[in-house]
Amino acid sequence: MNKLVALFLVSAAGILPLAAAPLAVPSLSTVLSDVARNVGGDRVEVVEIVKAGVDPHLFEPTPGDVAKVSKAAIVLASGLGFESYLEKLRTAVGNGPVFFVAGDSVRPMTLEESACDEHHDHHNHHGGPTADPHWWHSVANVQAVASAMAAAFAKADPAGRDVYLANAAAFNKRLAELAKWSRLQIAALPKNKRVLVTSHDALGYFARDYGFEIEAVQGISTSDQPSSQKVRELIDRIRQRGVKAVFAENIENPKVLEQITQETGAKTGGRLYADGLGTGDAGTYEGMIRHNVTTIVAALK
Amino acid sequence: MRGSPLLRLILMAAALVIAGVPVWLLTRRSDSPLAVPAAETTATVNCRITLTASAPAVLTVSKLGELVLSTAPGTLTANVTIPVDPSQPDDVVIRGEWSNDASEQALRVEVETEGKDTAVRTFWGRGNVEDVVTP
Numbered sequence: 001m002n003k004l005v006a007l008f009l010v011s012a013a014g015i016l017p018l019a020a021a022p023l024a025v026p027s028l029s030t031v032l033s034d035v036a037r038n039v040g041g042d043r044v045e046v047v048e049i050v051k052a053g054v055d056p057h058l059f060e061p062t063p064g065d066v067a068k069v070s071k072a073a074i075v076l077a078s079g080l081g082f083e084s085y086l087e088k089l090r091t092a093v094g095n096g097p098v099f100f101v102a103g104d105s106v107r108p109m110t111l112e113e114s115a116c117d118e119h120h121d122h123h124n125h126h127g128g129p130t131a132d133p134h135w136w137h138s139v140a141n142v143q144a145v146a147s148a149m150a151a152a153f154a155k156a157d158p159a160g161r162d163v164y165l166a167n168a169a170a171f172n173k174r175l176a177e178l179a180k181w182s183r184l185q186i187a188a189l190p191k192n193k194r195v196l197v198t199s200h201d202a203l204g205y206f207a208r209d210y211g212f213e214i215e216a217v218q219g220i221s222t223s224d225q226p227s228s229q230k231v232r233e234l235i236d237r238i239r240q241r242g243v244k245a246v247f248a249e250n251i252e253n254p255k256v257l258e259q260i261t262q263e264t265g266a267k268t269g270g271r272l273y274a275d276g277l278g279t280g281d282a283g284t285y286e287g288m289i290r291h292n293v294t295t296i297v298a299a300l301k
Numbered sequence: 302m303r304g305s306p307l308l309r310l311i312l313m314a315a316a317l318v319i320a321g322v323p324v325w326l327l328t329r330r331s332d333s334p335l336a337v338p339a340a341e342t343t344a345t346v347n348c349r350i351t352l353t354a355s356a357p358a359v360l361t362v363s364k365l366g367e368l369v370l371s372t373a374p375g376t377l378t379a380n381v382t383i384p385v386d387p388s389q390p391d392d393v394v395i396r397g398e399w400s401n402d403a404s405e406q407a408l409r410v411e412v413e414t415e416g417k418d419t420a421v422r423t424f425w426g427r428g429n430v431e432d433v434v435t436p
Binding site for chain 2: 180183184186187188189190191192211
């Protein structure tokens with residue numbers, strides 16, 4: 001008790017400045033929440049509007065979420081059309097918070113560029129032109145976003161500038177190691193086995209970076225539903241190519257995946273985190289990437 | 302058509318079995334994965350990989366988890382030639398390992414694939430460097 005009183009007296013005397021309140025940062029993405037914690041450290045308090053396990057394709061903010069966003073200085077959004085409600089949210093909160101849109105910091109892949117299969121229809125349900133919004137599946141993109149986020153935090157909180165820049169540099173160094181680790185793991189897979197049959201078409205950036213082809217059951221959004229003809233064509237291609245495993249995520253119709261495994265003899269390779277972070281080991285960005293790479297290599301090897 | 306009911310029963314059962322076997326063969330669920338189409342034979346080309354270390358080291362090259370080059374300690378340069386599929390070249394893992402990590406060391410990797418320009422990359426690290434190159 002005496003120590004507390006002494007500390008108060010010392011602070012009041014101006015010898016020790018009282019700590020400023022952390023910057024409140026609402027986040028519309030679980031990946032951005034993790035990046036913000038790494039870049040912001042103790043100087044930011046991340047408010048997760050979209051939490052792990054929620055399908056962000058189907059998420060809509062509640063009035064309570066809008067209230068949290070309107071009180072913040074800076075809001076984190078994925079962009080590239082991932083949040084279909086983003087413009088409505090901007091309008092609802094007015095000129096108060098600054099929106100940090102991560103997609104503005106990366107070179108987006110168009111859906112035609114993405115490694116998804118040429119037989120698929122490229123519908124963009126996010127309202128944007130044809131950009132693939134799942135930018136975080138390229139580690140290099142996350143490095144670019146971390147640097148841009150540090151600059152955005154420094155603008156909102158100039159006193160913390162050096163901390164944000166140093167934190168972003170340290171985080172980016174770890175991400176470079178993560179990218180190298182991924183390369184070394186995936187090097188064990190022959191190129192002709194690098195075919196990813198997934199629930200929905202979310203891993204285009206990953207496919208580009210590591211030389212995979214994508215065969216997705218659904219389109220770019222989890223709300224896309226495959227036609228029976230599309231499923232039949234996919235089954236034929238999986239048979240022809242001798243694909244060993246297919247991967248589930250937050251698929252809406254697991255019967256389709258069951259049908260594919262039964263008719264092709266491919267096994268279920270495990271669950272991939274496509275639209276955001278998971279829990280446990282996959283509760284951080286680095287953990288999610290390690291989980292996905294390990295799962296893919298183990299199933300296709 | 303007159304005859305023993307027992308004989309007619311046996312004949313009927315035999316006919317059902319004869320007709321049923323092909324149907325069963327066509328419709329049964331196979332437990333084993335469908336046969337993977339035989340890999341098409343593709344023409345390969347030679348790829349020569351040359352490693353040069355900034356200080357004596359153990360140098361290794363591996364492809365799809367198998368060592369294709371491993372030198373004795375104290376090697377400055379070594380090379381290996383491997384066959385690669387030019388349309389789908391598999392990744393190659395290169396590694397250099399030094400006996401101490403007191404200073405930063407470099408490993409220069411030269412990849413000469415028939416029909417392609419020579420690619421040169423240099424990797425830096427303390428104690429060891431390991432990375433992936435694609436012919």
